[in-house]
Amino acid sequence: MLRDGPMARAMRIGGADLVRAAEGRLQLVPDQPTLYAEFAEYLIREIRQAIAEDRPCRMIVPVGPRGQYPVFVARCNAERIPLGHVHLFAMDEYCDWQGRWIDETDPLSFRGFLLREVVGKLDPLLGFSTERLAVPDPLHLDAYQNRIASVGGVDACFGGIGIHGHVAFNEPPLGPFGAWDTQDFLHSNTRIVALAPETLVMNSIRANGGDLEGMPPLAVTVGMADIRAARRIRLFCDGGAWQRTVLRRALFDVPSVQYPVTLLREHPDLQIIADAETCGLPSV
Numbered sequence: 001m002l003r004d005g006p007m008a009r010a011m012r013i014g015g016a017d018l019v020r021a022a023e024g025r026l027q028l029v030p031d032q033p034t035l036y037a038e039f040a041e042y043l044i045r046e047i048r049q050a051i052a053e054d055r056p057c058r059m060i061v062p063v064g065p066r067g068q069y070p071v072f073v074a075r076c077n078a079e080r081i082p083l084g085h086v087h088l089f090a091m092d093e094y095c096d097w098q099g100r101w102i103d104e105t106d107p108l109s110f111r112g113f114l115l116r117e118v119v120g121k122l123d124p125l126l127g128f129s130t131e132r133l134a135v136p137d138p139l140h141l142d143a144y145q146n147r148i149a150s151v152g153g154v155d156a157c158f159g160g161i162g163i164h165g166h167v168a169f170n171e172p173p174l175g176p177f178g179a180w181d182t183q184d185f186l187h188s189n190t191r192i193v194a195l196a197p198e199t200l201v202m203n204s205i206r207a208n209g210g211d212l213e214g215m216p217p218l219a220v221t222v223g224m225a226d227i228r229a230a231r232r233i234r235l236f237c238d239g240g241a242w243q244r245t246v247l248r249r250a251l252f253d254v255p256s257v258q259y260p261v262t263l264l265r266e267h268p269d270l271q272i273i274a275d276a277e278t279c280g281l282p283s284v
Helices: 006-011 015-022 032-052 068-079 110-121 141-150 182-186 197-207 224-229 240-252 260-266
Strands: 026-029 057-061 086-090 092-095 156-159 191-194 218-221 232-237 270-275
Touching: 006 240, 015 026, 015 240, 026 032, 032 057, 032 068, 032 156, 032 232, 032 270, 068 110, 086 110, 086 141, 092 110, 141 224, 156 224, 182 224, 182 260, 224 260, 232 240, 232 260, 240 260, 240 270
Parallel strands: 026 270, 057 086, 057 156, 156 232, 232 270
Antiparallel strands: 092 218, 191 218
16 A cells, blocks of 8 residues: 555545646546547547648547547537548457457457447448558557558557556566566557456456456557557546546556556657546536
């Protein structure tokens, strides 16, 4: 238990003081619906900016949070936002024990969700194509980052933060195979990872009815190198009480490979967006 020192003091920062203490890194919104609407607005802003600059729009996107996507799809369809220039890069995907993608029909599949709930619900006349949706492939690991390079890099990386600081499935090093140093981790590429016990427990509670045995043990993830190379990074915290420590550690903890999100604080355009409950406020 942390009793003293900078992080112990940071853990005691009240919700109302977080924005000031974060020195521009934290945007506070009143509730989850507002957070999801703001997330959708960020996505649409990227798309419209690319149109104005007559260039492709290239974004790394998560499946978790998810609540932004119905808002995004509805706005794109209603506002007739052109999508023919948009490239989406899914952050990660679950793999089975043999290191293969789980089937896209599995309710836990991230690519299945994006295909059904985003691509499948966008008006085809807006111009988005599944050919411009890239998912890390455990059987062709270099293809993902090569695809990013082929379109000129990533404009924005969107995501969340896991229970022990992972962004995408960039888990802290575990066990005898976790001996790489911070620089190795910062330059990590698309790869297969074993999921940490904490991640399996949290994700089983949040997405699988607590069925630990039904959780895929592996995942394939975008590496920290491609996340850090994005021109903008926006991380969304909608977890409520369980994510209050995560949020404070992301903002104030000493940068360390043991809590990967802290390594992103050196990025010149990083912002975390959190709702009031996650910040520790009943309302704002």
